[in-house]
Amino acid sequence: MSTTDLGMPAVRDDSRDTGLPTHSPAGQGHLRGTTSFPRAARTELADTQLRRNLGKATGIIRAKRAGVVAELEDWEDLRLAGSAIKADVMARLPELLEQLEENVTARGGTVHWARDAEEANRIVTELVRATGADEVVKVKSMATQETGLNEALEAAGIAAWETDLAELIVQLGHDTPSHILVPAIHRNRSEIREIFLREMPDVDPALSDDPRALAMAARAHLRRKFLSARVAVSGANFAVADTGTLAVVESEGNGRMCLTLPRTLITLMGVEKLVPTWSDLEVFLQLLPRSSTGERMNPYTSTWTGVTPGDGPQEFHLVLLDNGRSAVLADPDGRAALHCIRCSACLNVCPVYERVGGHAYGSVYPGPIGAVLTPMLTGISGADDPNASLPYASSLCGACFDACPVRIDIPNLLVQQRAASVESHTRPTAQDLAMKAAAVAMTSAGRFRAAEKGLGLGRLLAGREGRITSLPWPASVVASHWTGARDVPAPPAETARQWWERTGGGA
Amino acid sequence: MSAREEVLARLRAARDAGAPREAPAPVPRTYRRTGAHAPGSPAVLDLLTERVEDYRARVLRVATDGEVAAAVARCLAEAGSQRLVVPADLPAPWRAGFGGRSVLEDSALAPASVEQLDGVDTVVTASAVAVAETGTVVLAAGAPGQGRRALSLVPDHHVCVVRGEGVVASVPEGLARLDPGAPLTFVSGPSATSDIELDRVEGVHGPRRLDVVLVG
Numbered sequence: 001m002s003t004t005d006l007g008m009p010a011v012r013d014d015s016r017d018t019g020l021p022t023h024s025p026a027g028q029g030h031l032r033g034t035t036s037f038p039r040a041a042r043t044e045l046a047d048t049q050l051r052r053n054l055g056k057a058t059g060i061i062r063a064k065r066a067g068v069v070a071e072l073e074d075w076e077d078l079r080l081a082g083s084a085i086k087a088d089v090m091a092r093l094p095e096l097l098e099q100l101e102e103n104v105t106a107r108g109g110t111v112h113w114a115r116d117a118e119e120a121n122r123i124v125t126e127l128v129r130a131t132g133a134d135e136v137v138k139v140k141s142m143a144t145q146e147t148g149l150n151e152a153l154e155a156a157g158i159a160a161w162e163t164d165l166a167e168l169i170v171q172l173g174h175d176t177p178s179h180i181l182v183p184a185i186h187r188n189r190s191e192i193r194e195i196f197l198r199e200m201p202d203v204d205p206a207l208s209d210d211p212r213a214l215a216m217a218a219r220a221h222l223r224r225k226f227l228s229a230r231v232a233v234s235g236a237n238f239a240v241a242d243t244g245t246l247a248v249v250e251s252e253g254n255g256r257m258c259l260t261l262p263r264t265l266i267t268l269m270g271v272e273k274l275v276p277t278w279s280d281l282e283v284f285l286q287l288l289p290r291s292s293t294g295e296r297m298n299p300y301t302s303t304w305t306g307v308t309p310g311d312g313p314q315e316f317h318l319v320l321l322d323n324g325r326s327a328v329l330a331d332p333d334g335r336a337a338l339h340c341i342r343c344s345a346c347l348n349v350c351p352v353y354e355r356v357g358g359h360a361y362g363s364v365y366p367g368p369i370g371a372v373l374t375p376m377l378t379g380i381s382g383a384d385d386p387n388a389s390l391p392y393a394s395s396l397c398g399a400c401f402d403a404c405p406v407r408i409d410i411p412n413l414l415v416q417q418r419a420a421s422v423e424s425h426t427r428p429t430a431q432d433l434a435m436k437a438a439a440v441a442m443t444s445a446g447r448f449r450a451a452e453k454g455l456g457l458g459r460l461l462a463g464r465e466g467r468i469t470s471l472p473w474p475a476s477v478v479a480s481h482w483t484g485a486r487d488v489p490a491p492p493a494e495t496a497r498q499w500w501e502r503t504g505g506g507a
Numbered sequence: 508m509s510a511r512e513e514v515l516a517r518l519r520a521a522r523d524a525g526a527p528r529e530a531p532a533p534v535p536r537t538y539r540r541t542g543a544h545a546p547g548s549p550a551v552l553d554l555l556t557e558r559v560e561d562y563r564a565r566v567l568r569v570a571t572d573g574e575v576a577a578a579v580a581r582c583l584a585e586a587g588s589q590r591l592v593v594p595a596d597l598p599a600p601w602r603a604g605f606g607g608r609s610v611l612e613d614s615a616l617a618p619a620s621v622e623q624l625d626g627v628d629t630v631v632t633a634s635a636v637a638v639a640e641t642g643t644v645v646l647a648a649g650a651p652g653q654g655r656r657a658l659s660l661v662p663d664h665h666v667c668v669v670r671g672e673g674v675v676a677s678v679p680e681g682l683a684r685l686d687p688g689a690p691l692t693f694v695s696g697p698s699a700t701s702d703i704e705l706d707r708v709e710g711v712h713g714p715r716r717l718d719v720v721l722v723g
Contacts, residue, residue: 253713
């Protein structure tokens with residue numbers, strides 16, 4: 001048995017099926033905001049409270065991560081292995097998925113496939129309906145955020161209770177997530193206290209803003225829900241193809257509650273979250289906790305394989321989601337974005353993210369990885385597409401690559417996506433042309449050398465002051481936006497390459 | 508086409524269209540697959556103790572299996588526990604210090620209800636493996652003395668007995684000893700959250716108090 005007939009009406013029109021790599025359809029889920037990044041960032045930057053909250057939180061997590069990463073002498077070896085395992089997964093993805101399906105099915109689980117967000121939401125909604133339940137408890141899951149599952153369930157009259165503390169804060173605050181790991185990172189303790197006082201019916205009016213007191217309020221609020229829930233919905237951090245095992249990594253025990261107590265468990269997972277073998281987890285269970293929460297190990301990791309008689313859910317459904325991933329896989333360089341294990345280390349080190357926060361990106365995947373993954377999943381429909389501006393939400397400083405536990409070359413992918421963004425425009429702008437030229441130059445050492453030769457000309461323009469205040473045509477057209485607001489330092493007399501050739505490295 | 512056929516067709520086409528010019532290199536397994544200390548060695552038990560305590564859990568060291576009961580009794584007394592739950596196959600000698608407390612026995616065939624579990628103070632279990640470097644104790648559901656997953660989850664206090672021979676240094680050594688066929692729970696300290704200003708707070712939905720009795 002590979003798939004299950006749910007007795008659903010044939011609501012899907014499959015006449016558009018092509019069997020070819022496909023972007024996430026427009027208008028579904030939460031992969032696209034309504035305004036471009038620069039415009040949204042301007043609003044967010046005006047919020048000084050937001051900047052203080054983010055600066056404090058990302059500062060703490062950066063220090064913790066650096067400490068536990070430095071503890072492992074083989075950190076670089078783990079990163080190399082993690083990167084290679086994921087490259088291997090991409091090269092064998094269809095076969096590994098079929099293997100996963102076979103093993104989950106053999107252990108009493110049922111596997112479903114979803115082309116896109118709407119189909120995934122419909123499958124989950126029907127599965128919940130079939131149990132007769134009108135509410136579900138949820139483990140934090142980026143995949144269900146991506147598809148907008150909560151809204152779909154609500155529309156079907158099913159209440160979805162987020163149980164992760166940060167997701168709960170977002171849900172009760174009628175807010176949207178702004179970070180992959182800590183969706184309420186933009187809220188400080190006193191804001192959270194106000195949300196709890198307003199939204200939790202039984203909360204003690206004398207609740208303080210001490211994080212411990214707030215965590216205890218969440219415990220009390222959700223306890224009855226956990227103990228009585230009949231259906232849970234989760235995501236997955238990893239799925240092991242050769243055993244059919246799923247893994248969820250968490251801290252609070254809300255994940256264990258959802259994965260253990262209800263009778264029915266529904267897991268929605270992007271197709272890329274596979275590892276080939278059980279022993280491959282030895283790499284990722286070291287990389288993920290240290291990169292994400294800055295701990296040697298997160299408090300709880302649960303693994304399960306299908307259904308275990310007498311223990312935990314007796315009905316298990318796994319929904320495998322494409323929603324644009326096939327389009328990303330079709331890009332030889334871009335497919336590395338599918339290696340992402342959602343640790344959020346790149347967000348925490350990004351100077352752009354730290355200042356604007358996650359909402360400005362419009363997508364559930366913010367920060368450096370979101371700025372490449374989001375436009376790759378959705379495609380860029382033209383100059384007016386808000387996702388067209390995402391690849392520019394970066395200074396290309398490279399901190400994201402250094403922090404990435406699976407060595408995704410995010411800066412390089414950002415440059416490539418800038419070129420893709422340019423190609424999608426009907427009328428290229430000056431910045432587009434410059435970026436396209438940069439993308440071409442940077443992808444070849446020979447071309448880069450040629451581009452550097454132009455530097456000598458720059459010194460003539462700079463004059464005695466050593467600053468370039470305006471550029472002659474045609475450069476003035478291309479760069480006028482830049483020099484209109486700031487001076488450009490004159491290029492040095494020789495390039496690093498020329499210096500090396502002349503001096504042999506200064507020896 | 509079914510969704511399954513369509514998604515697999517898309518992924519096959521994408522896998523080929525996006526294939527890198529060179530086949531991916533074999534996975535370099537140059538990372539450490541064994542830790543600095545031998546399994547069960549005094550050094551590895553010391554490291555486990557340090558790392559578990561770092562999560563603000565408590566570790567009680569005893570030399571022999573015969574001393575487990577007294578250590579468990581101490582944990583129960585200090586937590587003020589009156590009502591206990593244990594897997595039905597928890598070793599009898601470990602129970603010698605339970606005194607007159609009420610003890611609920613749980614098994615897959617005669618499972619306690621969630622409400623019953625919510626009414627007990629403490630669960631006492633064995634464990635499958637412990638990883639010293641990360642301060643992690645692993646429970647395999649259904650394995651001797653480890654019980655169903657709900658047992659070590661609903662009660663607010665977990666006393667977990669770890670035998671020295673089950674303690675390894677590194678994550679790879681730990682996973683190699685585990686069978687993923689049974690549900691596994693990796694426990695590294697009491698439940699915790701960092702969701703408020705990324706400040707760590709111990710004790711949320713899972714047991715807020717974790718005591719490890721380490722034998723050896």
